[in-house]
Amino acid sequence: EDKVVQSPLSLVVHEGDTVTLNCSYEVTNFRSLLWYKQEKKAPTFLFMLTSSGIEKKSGRLSSILDKKELFSILNITATQTGDSAVYLCAVLHTGGFKTIFGAGTRLFVKA
Amino acid sequence: DGGITQSPKYLFRKEGQNVTLSCEQNLNHDAMYWYRQDPGQGLRLIYYSQIVNDFQKGDIAEGYSVSREKKESFPLTVTSAQKNPTAFYLCASSNTGPSSYEQYFGPGTRLTVT
16 A cells, blocks of 8 residues: 655754654655645645655755655755644655645744 | 635535535646545545546545536535545646646635534
8 A cells, every 4th residue: 555654743843943854655656756835724835856866955945855765855944933834745656646645744943 | 816716615514414615726727636634644635637527536535526527627525425524625736747746736625514
């Protein structure tokens, strides 16, 4: 059975800290791994990773994929209160439609 | 503005009643999706549609039904056969082809069945 496991489930940090969120997967027919940020209602897209070892960056956020060990990490440096959200990891099947989501990591950044 | 709308935001129903959740998009996307989110769990795929008049079951389709008569619309009916219908429901859409990875989500509908 396909599964995506995220850790930790929740995390509390102080502003300015650096955090690393983990995502491991066991999915047949892997195409890509995606990260989303869910603040209140609708998840918003952060990154798509398809190849191993290539870091994607957007401001203070970065992510990398290891297809041999079947995991990805999402790093957030110099955290701000606005980073408080649930971060979702998802794996997209080949064919491009079926997506398996992890349970998410709930991050809370204290001022 | 382009986007996805879901209505209503909150919905209350009595057990045994069918209820239909609306999802409309004006992004000109071919593919649309319905997910269910429960506390402490990730999004679980209910149904998806790659094109008008076609849809496929996801992982938890039992007790749900959909239709895709128009490109813009993908309504979800939660039937009385769904054992635990209380949940947060998210609709999404995406392009197809090489750029089909990014799904755009609507604001969701929180359904409570008592």
